[in-house]
Structures are given as structure tokens and as C-alpha cells.
Amino acid sequence: MRIGVFTCWCGENIARHVDCQKVAEAIRNLLGVHCSVDYKYMCSDPGQSMIREQIRNGKLTGLVVAACSPHMHLKTFRKAAEAEGLNPYMVEMANVREHCAWVHHDREAATAKAIDIIRMAVAKVQQNRPLAAIRVPVTKRAMVIGGGVAGIQAALDIADAGFEVVLVERDPSIGGKMAGLSETFPTLDCSQCILTPRMVDVGQHPRIKLHTYSEVEAVNGYVGNFKVTVRKKARYVDITKCNGCGDCWNKCPQKKNLSEFDFGMGKRTAIYVPFPQAVPARPVIDREACTMLLKGKCGICAKKCTRGAINFEDQDQLITEDVGAIVAATGYKLCDIGKDEGRYKGYGEYGFGRYADVIDGLQFERIVSASGPTGGEIKRPSDGKTPKSVVFICCVGSRDDAKGCGYCSKICCMYVAKHTMLYKHKVHDGQAHVFYMDIRAGGKNYEEFVRRAIEQDGAEYHRGRVSRITEHNGQLIVRGVDTLVGEAMTIEADLVVLATAMRPADGVESLAQKLNIGYDEYGFLSESHPKLRPVETNTAGVLVCGACQAPKDIPESVAQASAAAAKVMMLFARDELTREPEVAEVNEQTCAACFSCVRGCPYKAIDEADITDRQGRLIKRTARVNPGLCMGCGTCVAICPSKSVDLAGFTEQQVYAMVESLV
Amino acid sequence: MQIGYYPGCALHGSSNDYERSVRVCLGRLGMELRELDDWVCCGATAAHSLNAKLATALPARNLAIAERDGIDQMLAPCPMCSMELIKAGQALAASDALRREMSEIVEQKVSGATGVLNLIQVFQQIGLERIQKAVVQPLSQTKAACYYGCLLVRPPEQLRFDDCENPTSMETIIKALGAEAIDWNYKTECCGAGMTMCNEDTVLDLAHKILTDVAAHGANCVVVACPMCHVNLDMKQADVERRYGVTHRMPIYYLSDLVGMAMGASGAEMGVDRHYVVA
Numbered sequence: 001m002r003i004g005v006f007t008c009w010c011g012e013n014i015a016r017h018v019d020c021q022k023v024a025e026a027i028r029n030l031l032g033v034h035c036s037v038d039y040k041y042m043c044s045d046p047g048q049s050m051i052r053e054q055i056r057n058g059k060l061t062g063l064v065v066a067a068c069s070p071h072m073h074l075k076t077f078r079k080a081a082e083a084e085g086l087n088p089y090m091v092e093m094a095n096v097r098e099h100c101a102w103v104h105h106d107r108e109a110a111t112a113k114a115i116d117i118i119r120m121a122v123a124k125v126q127q128n129r130p131l132a133a134i135r136v137p138v139t140k141r142a143m144v145i146g147g148g149v150a151g152i153q154a155a156l157d158i159a160d161a162g163f164e165v166v167l168v169e170r171d172p173s174i175g176g177k178m179a180g181l182s183e184t185f186p187t188l189d190c191s192q193c194i195l196t197p198r199m200v201d202v203g204q205h206p207r208i209k210l211h212t213y214s215e216v217e218a219v220n221g222y223v224g225n226f227k228v229t230v231r232k233k234a235r236y237v238d239i240t241k242c243n244g245c246g247d248c249w250n251k252c253p254q255k256k257n258l259s260e261f262d263f264g265m266g267k268r269t270a271i272y273v274p275f276p277q278a279v280p281a282r283p284v285i286d287r288e289a290c291t292m293l294l295k296g297k298c299g300i301c302a303k304k305c306t307r308g309a310i311n312f313e314d315q316d317q318l319i320t321e322d323v324g325a326i327v328a329a330t331g332y333k334l335c336d337i338g339k340d341e342g343r344y345k346g347y348g349e350y351g352f353g354r355y356a357d358v359i360d361g362l363q364f365e366r367i368v369s370a371s372g373p374t375g376g377e378i379k380r381p382s383d384g385k386t387p388k389s390v391v392f393i394c395c396v397g398s399r400d401d402a403k404g405c406g407y408c409s410k411i412c413c414m415y416v417a418k419h420t421m422l423y424k425h426k427v428h429d430g431q432a433h434v435f436y437m438d439i440r441a442g443g444k445n446y447e448e449f450v451r452r453a454i455e456q457d458g459a460e461y462h463r464g465r466v467s468r469i470t471e472h473n474g475q476l477i478v479r480g481v482d483t484l485v486g487e488a489m490t491i492e493a494d495l496v497v498l499a500t501a502m503r504p505a506d507g508v509e510s511l512a513q514k515l516n517i518g519y520d521e522y523g524f525l526s527e528s529h530p531k532l533r534p535v536e537t538n539t540a541g542v543l544v545c546g547a548c549q550a551p552k553d554i555p556e557s558v559a560q561a562s563a564a565a566a567k568v569m570m571l572f573a574r575d576e577l578t579r580e581p582e583v584a585e586v587n588e589q590t591c592a593a594c595f596s597c598v599r600g601c602p603y604k605a606i607d608e609a610d611i612t613d614r615q616g617r618l619i620k621r622t623a624r625v626n627p628g629l630c631m632g633c634g635t636c637v638a639i640c641p642s643k644s645v646d647l648a649g650f651t652e653q654q655v656y657a658m659v660e661s662l663v
Numbered sequence: 664m665q666i667g668y669y670p671g672c673a674l675h676g677s678s679n680d681y682e683r684s685v686r687v688c689l690g691r692l693g694m695e696l697r698e699l700d701d702w703v704c705c706g707a708t709a710a711h712s713l714n715a716k717l718a719t720a721l722p723a724r725n726l727a728i729a730e731r732d733g734i735d736q737m738l739a740p741c742p743m744c745s746m747e748l749i750k751a752g753q754a755l756a757a758s759d760a761l762r763r764e765m766s767e768i769v770e771q772k773v774s775g776a777t778g779v780l781n782l783i784q785v786f787q788q789i790g791l792e793r794i795q796k797a798v799v800q801p802l803s804q805t806k807a808a809c810y811y812g813c814l815l816v817r818p819p820e821q822l823r824f825d826d827c828e829n830p831t832s833m834e835t836i837i838k839a840l841g842a843e844a845i846d847w848n849y850k851t852e853c854c855g856a857g858m859t860m861c862n863e864d865t866v867l868d869l870a871h872k873i874l875t876d877v878a879a880h881g882a883n884c885v886v887v888a889c890p891m892c893h894v895n896l897d898m899k900q901a902d903v904e905r906r907y908g909v910t911h912r913m914p915i916y917y918l919s920d921l922v923g924m925a926m927g928a929s930g931a932e933m934g935v936d937r938h939y940v941v942a
Contacts, residue, residue: 345826346826346828347828348826348827348828348829348830349828349829351829354829354846468828470848470849470876471848472848472876472879473879477848
């Protein structure tokens with residue numbers, strides 16, 4: 001082997017605590033090392049040119065770059081090597097920045113440690129074999145999970161680019177939370193007016209296949225080749241026969257079910273379409289509310305239906321969809337104070353769930369919305385009175401590590417300002433009060449919008465928290481503090497609106513587990529890199545967008561959805577994908593077929609396989625790695641009792657060589 | 664069944680009606696109280712306001728005695744006492760250095776392992792079912808406002824008992840007795856506590872607010888599980904009425920009074936006849 005070792009200063013980052021020149025000199029004498037140089041920025045253009053020149057002139061067969069983490073620049077140096085005809089997998093990095101210079105102060109000791117780290121890399125690279133990237137075919141069809149504004153945007157973008165899309169929505173209609181909003185900030189344009197055309201586009205798009213009232217049951221496969229099992233929940237209505245005339249729901253006698261679309265502010269029948277503009281505009285029967293399904297009595301809807309679309313015998317169906325990429329856009333819910341489990345149980349002092357006139361932000365949206373249960377007239381839930389004084393409380397559950405979530409829910413400052421305006425526009429003699437911690441109005445025209453709420457529409461903003469809400473003769477007594485005035489205050493309110501924390505939608509954790517992607521302590525799905533890979537996840541081919549990733553408003557969700565769609569298109573622009581070849585391989589001759597590795601593999605990448613002779617007779621059983629799924633974590637290598645699995649590019653021999661170089 | 668019992672100053676002094684009530688009530692439920700030998704003051708507000716070491720050492724001594732005598736669970740009917748004992752116990756359990764220091768000060772080994780319960784928790788441990796079975800006179804005429812005050816549920820980080828802003832554990836027990844538990848506003852407001860000695864105005868004001876809200880929500884009695892709450896709402900009620908020119912006439916019961924009476928004990932047996940406001 002002719003190995004070149006390149007030690008980088010990383011400006012001062014490494015050179016401050018590691019004597020790079022001394023390192024280069026010490027390494028130069030190692031067996032197999034042909035050249036050893038140091039340079040201020042190896043990743044820079046001149047740095048790379050120097051490496052390429054050395055490869056060319058020194059006929060190098062292996063490379064060690066001692067610099068930062070391989071996460072940063074391994075690709076850079078591999079490309080440089082490849083350009084000179086050297087197999088890119090003959091390049092190793094020795095991390096002397098994060099693992100050494102950044103964590104030590106004693107220059108002499110750090111220098112000695114850097115030499116050791118590089119020595120190990122040299123020992124490893126001597127055992128490297130040239131590897132070739134794995135090629136896998138791509139199914140050019142995407143699945144979008146969640147039909148809110150983010151999912152709709154992503155689906156339309158991908159479909160408009162010419163690829164097929166399968167859109168899976170849990171509820172009976174697409175539209176998500178946005179379909180239920182009254183107006184949107186900072187323009188006060190009607191939410192339904194801007195969303196419903198997009199919903200219609202989805203419903204009519206020749207390349208979008210819509211599964212509503214459906215949930216993802218299982219996900220198998222890997223990037224370019226996913227097999228997703230979707231559970232189509234029994235709708236009890238054949239939507240191919242139904243024409244949406246409404247005879248069924250107009251005659252349904254079960255009228256007292258709380259409407260999910262109205263967040264419990266309104267009622268619906270047992271057979272229902274969630275809202276008039278639903279897509280598809282086809283009803284569904286709530287199996288928990290229908291007396292025919294519960295007790296076998298009624299059946300009025302079936303009698304009224306002229307098309308014979310009602311089918312009480314309907315069953316859940318499992319279907320499989322082949323797709324090449326998956327976009328998760330499952331959205332959010334508001335923290336259900338008092339009902340949620342664990343850390344979210346606090347705020348008994350606000351009486352949410354006990355006092356009918358203490359509601360949350362989404363419920364307020366429904367009572368100001370023209371499509372809502374009050375027809376857009378602001379009436380409070382308890383007695384239908386028009387509230388003359390409304391108190392809005394920000395940060396209920398947000399920015400509160402002790403009782404709720406540590407994070408800022410980001411949209412509440414804006415929608416509370418919007419609520420005060422909508423309220424004032426409908427109740428001219430009413431007074432809105434807002435208790436806030438800080439007003440966070442970063443965004444185009446956002447701050448101006450909040451000022452308008454305060455200056456033009458006269459919302460009274462009090463900086464401080466509310467300590468307790470009590471009820472006296474039908475009036476809510478709100479006790480709080482205005483910390484700018486420095487006084488405790490009591491406001492008699494007719495209605496209190498809590499801007500409760502935004503949380504990921506229910507079931508997101510189990511979906512994340514099916515998709516094999518990460519989520520944070522609150523259940524928000526994890527992006528691959530917070531700045532540079534904001535819609536990718538750690539599983540190739542699975543993307544995230546919208547509020548399932550973090551609290552977000554509409555513009556941001558839409559932008560992120562388009563970004564995710566662009567990533568899908570990138571994937572579909574090629575006919576085959578290349579994957580890193582650093583994957584596990586089973587030695588099928590020595591494999592004892594115990595399948596410990598099958599059980600241990602976190603990516604379900606190992607299968608049980610049969611080895612047969614030409615006549616098809618079973619010779620032996622073995623474990624076999626699917627290189628398309630394997631992420632190269634090495635768990636199987638550690639588990640295998642007969643040492644029959646090895647990881648290309650990180651073989652056990654290489655690890656032994658590294659250890660030996662130290663002792 | 665036997666359980667350790669730490670009466671604290673109140674139950675041996677001004678609130679000995681509470682002790683009597685607790686003893687009779689738990690006795691009827693087959694729970695024997697084993698009073699802690701040679702117990703000392705829990706320190707209360709005085710100690711923790713003045714001297715942190717003393718505030719730990721006093722309860723630590725009581726915990727040390729409990730450990731020595733093999734008492735692994737102990738009822739402290741006064742919420743101030745139970746809070747101080749729990750706080751000290753947790754501090755001891757968390758720090759080896761503190762355990763060593765305190766063991767030296769109290770001249771006994773102490774680890775803080777003793778479980779300390781308030782009265783509600785003891786009823787919970789006995790079990791609703793068993794209490795329900797023991798009821799012979801369901802309290803169908805009683806509309807009780809359960810009043811928790813401050814320390815029964817606070818500080819929540821230490822006590823980890825019920826929802827500190829809207830507790831409901833007492834209501835569950837009251838309902839098991841056949842009584843109605845009304846929903847009202849001031850369950851966890853302060854009664855003024857020790858201010859009764861030095862700033863009576865505050866106490867009268869707070870007690871008046873509480874009693875007014877109780878009546879406004881249709882209760883015909885208040886249930887407490889704290890001697891201090893009882894003093895301020897019961898003993899001071901006449902002063903409240905005089906000061907504000909109103910008539911409250913609101914009987915204030917200990918939780919154990921109602922449980923005991925539902926099991927057939929007479930008011931006199933429970934010590935209810937010694938309350939200031941006559942039912």
C-alpha cells in the first residue's frame with residue numbers, strides 16, 4: 001500500500017490544540033505511509049488540489065485525511081479521490097477535531113492523541129477494499145400521509161410534476177385543520193376560500209389516488225421500493241355509488257354527536273360529511289353512534305338512499321401500495337388540557353373542560369367561522385349569549401417546562417391577535433383582553449398585524465399570566481397580573497379562549513416507528529439536519545413537512561411541503577438509486593441460521609433465506625442481508641455468535657488492526 | 664392493619680378534636696394508629712423560614728425514630744407536618760452527605776425511607792370499596808364543598824399528590840359516603856393559615872371569601888383535612904360574621920368526621936360537638 005496522510009489545521013480549530021506539523025512528521029515514518037503533509041484547510045480548493053496531486057504523483061492507493069468529523073467532509077475527499085481514479089472507499093478520515101482538538105486543552109497530550117487517532121486510521125485503511133455503490137431501482141410513485149394543507153401541497157406538487165401520488169388521510173375528508181379555520185393571518189382572507197380550490201384539485205387530479213378514512217398500517221421496503229399497507233376503514237357507504245345528495249344525513253335521527261370538525265362546538269348526525277366542501281363529498285357512518293350498527297335498529301339512511309350505496313356489512317380493508325418515496329404530513333392537534341396524559345395534565349386552574357365558556361383556539365375558530373355551528377355569530381357555548389368581554393390567554397402549555405411543553409408553539413401570538421380582530425369586527429361593543437408572555441410576531445407583515453389588533457381594533461394586551469379562572473353567576477372571573485403595570489388584576493369575562501400548546505397529532509409515534517424515523521421528546525418528527533436537511537429524515541426516501549415536524553403556520557407548512565415534494569422529484573428524476581456499499585454481508589457458508597441478527601436488526605434488513613440445490617432441495621438455511629435496507633449500523637456483526645456477519649468498509653479485521661496499532 | 668401516626672402539635676393541642684375524629688374513624692375501619700415514640704415538632708413555618716438545617720433536622724429526627732421502630736408508613740394528619748416530613752425525607756434520600764450530617768445531628772441513623780401519608784391517602788389505601796361497604800348511614804343530605812387549602816397539594820414537585828390546581832381526591836371519598844360534592848371556586852385558595860395570630864384582617868377576609876363562595880355554590884358544609892383550615896373557617900367564623908355583618912352558619916367538618924358519621928358514629932363520638940359552628 002502507498003498511503004497518503006493529510007492533516008488539516010481547520011484554521012485554528014485543530015491547530016490551536018494540536019501541533020499539526022509535529023503530527024505530520026510523526027506519521028510520516030509509519031509503515032506503508034508514502035507521504036504525510038499538513039495544511040491549513042484541506043477541504044478548500046487548494047487543499048483538495050494538493051491531495052489530488054499527491055494521489056497522482058505518488059501513485060497513492062489509500063488515503064487518510066485527519067480533519068473534522070466524517071459527517072462533514074468525507075464525501076468531499078472521496079470525490080477528490082474518485083476524480084483521480086482512486087476508489088472512493090479507499091479514503092478514511094481520522095477525526096482529530098471533534099474527538100481531539102475541541103475537547104482538550106493540553107497541547108502536548110492532544111498532539112499525542114491526534115497521532116494515535118491517525119495511526120488507527122492508517123491501520124484501518126491498509127485493510128480497506130475497493131467497494132462499489134449499490135444500485136437499486138426506483139418506483140416513481142409517492143405516498144403522502146396526511147391530507148391537511150401541507151399534504152395537499154406536497155401531493156399536488158408531485159402530481160403536477162408528472163408522478164403518481166397516493167394520498168392517505170385518516171379523516172373522512174381531506175382539508176385538515178385549515179379547512180376549519182375562519183380567517184387567516186396576516187391578511188384576514190377566508191381560510192376555506194383559499195384551501196377548497198386546492199382540495200378540489202386533489203380530488204380531480206388524474207394522478208392523485210385518494211384514500212380517505214384510511215390509515216397506514218405497515219411500511220416495508222426501502223427507498224425507491226416501499227410497500228405500504230393501508231387500512232381503509234369501513235365507511236359503510238360505497239362512494240362509487242353515492243352521489244352525495246344528502247338524503248341520508250338529512251334523515252338520520254342520531255343528531256346529537258359532537259362534531260369533530262367543529263371541535264365539539266357543534267353537533268352532527270351518525271351518517272355525515274364533516275363539512276359541506278368535503279373532498280370526497282361522500283358521507284361516512286360513525287360506527288360508535290349509528291344505532292343500526294350498534295343495535296341493528298334504524299336503517300333509515302339505507303331506505304332513503306336511492307342508489308343503494310349504504311352497506312352496513314362493510315368491513316375494514318387492507319390494501320398495499322407500492323411507492324418509491326413517502327412524505328409524512330400528519331399535522332398537529334391542540335393540547336387537550338386536563339384530558340391529556342402525563343406532563344400535559346396541568347392547568348386545572350383554568351377550568352378547561354369544567355367551564356363551558358373556557359374554550360381553546362380552534363374551538364373559537366369554529367364559533368367565528370361562517371361555516372361553524374353558530375353561522376359565524378359569536379355566541380358563547382354555555383347559554384348562547386354574545387360575549388361582551390373575552391379574555392385570551394397565550395402560552396397555555398407552551399414555554400412551560402414545569403407543566404407543559406418547553407417549546408414555543410409559534411402560531412399562537414398571531415392567531416390570538418387575529419381572534420381579537422375577528423371578535424371586534426363582529427362584536428363592536430365588545431372588549432378583547434390578551435394575557436401574553438412576549439409577543440412573537442416574526443414574519444412578513446406579522447408585527448404590523450399585531451399592532452393593528454392593538455391600535456385599530458383596541459385589543460387590550462396585558463403582559464403577564466393568569467393565575468386562576470373561577471365562575472360566579474355565569475360570569476368567568478379571570479385573575480391575573482399585569483407585570484408592566486406591576487399590579488394584580490381581575491377581569492370579568494363572558495368567554496375565555498386558551499391558546500393551548502400545539503402538539504403532534506395523535507398516533508404520530510407509532511407512525512414514526514412504522515416509518516423508522518425519529519421523533520423528539522414531544523413526538524414531533526425529527527428532520528435529518530435542523531438547518532441543511534430540514535425535510536429529510538434519517539430514513540432515506542421518507543420526508544416530513546408541516547406541523548408534524550414542529551409548530552408551524554400555514555405559509556411555513558406550505559413552503560416545507562413544496563420542499564419535500566422537490567426532494568421526491570429529485571429522487572424520481574433518476575431511474576436507479578445508488579446507496580452506500582458499507583453494508584453488512586452474511587457468510588452463508590458459516591451461518592448457523594440462529595437468526596439472532598434477524599431479531600436484532602433495527603432496520604428489518606435481514607431475512608431468513610433458503611439455500612437449495614439445482615433440484616430445489618433445501619441444503620441449508622441462512623440469514624441474508626437486503627443491501628437496499630441495510631444502514632450499516634453493525635448491530636448484526638456484534639450479535640452473530642458464529643462471527644458470520646461482517647460489515648464492508650468496517651470489517652472486524654479492520655477493527656482489530658486499529659486496536660493493534662495502539663498496543 | 665397498623666400504621667404509624669405522627670400527630671404533630673396541633674392534634675395534641677388546639678385541634679385535639681381532629682385527633683379524636685381520626686382515631687375513631689380509622690379505628691372503625693380497622694386501622695390501628697401507632698403513635699411515634701417521643702416525637703418532636705415538625706419545624707413548621709418557623710423552622711423553614713429561619714434555619715434550613717433545623718428545618719431538616721426536626722423532621723429527620725421523627726423519621727429516624729420511625730425507622731428505628733420499624734414503621735415504614737406513617738400518617739401525619741396535619742398537611743404542614745406531612746409536607747415537612749416528606750420534604751426532609753426526599754432530601755435525605757437524595758443525598759448521602761445530608762444523611763450522614765443529619766444522622767450525626769439527631770444521633771440516630773436516618774435514611775428518609777419512611778413513607779408519609781396525609782389523611783386522604785390513608786383512606787385511598789384502605790380503599791373506596793371498603794369504605795363504601797362500611798357506610799351504614801349514607802350522607803344523602805350532605806352537599807359538601809371539599810376544601811384543600813394550600814399545603815395538602817403543594818408544593819406539587821414534592822408531594823406528587825393529586826392535581827394541585829384542581830384536586831378531586833377528597834370528592835371521590837365524599838361521594839363514596841353517599842354525599843354530594845359540589846363544584847366550587849376556592850378549593851385551593853389560602854385560608855390565611857398562621858396569619859391568624861399576627862394579621863387577623865387577612866384571615867377574616869380570606870375566610871369570608873371562601874365561605875361566601877361555598878354558600879353561593881349551594882353547599883351545606885365544608886370538608887377539610889387540615890387543622891389550620893378548620894381553625895380559620897370554624898373558630899373564626901363568628902368573627903367573620905361580625906366583621907362583614909353576614910350570617911354564614913356554615914359547619915366545617917374534618918374529612919374523618921364525615922367518614923365516621925357515615926359509618927354510624929354519632930357527632931359527639933367524632934368530636935363534632937366541639938366545633939364552634941353548630942351543625
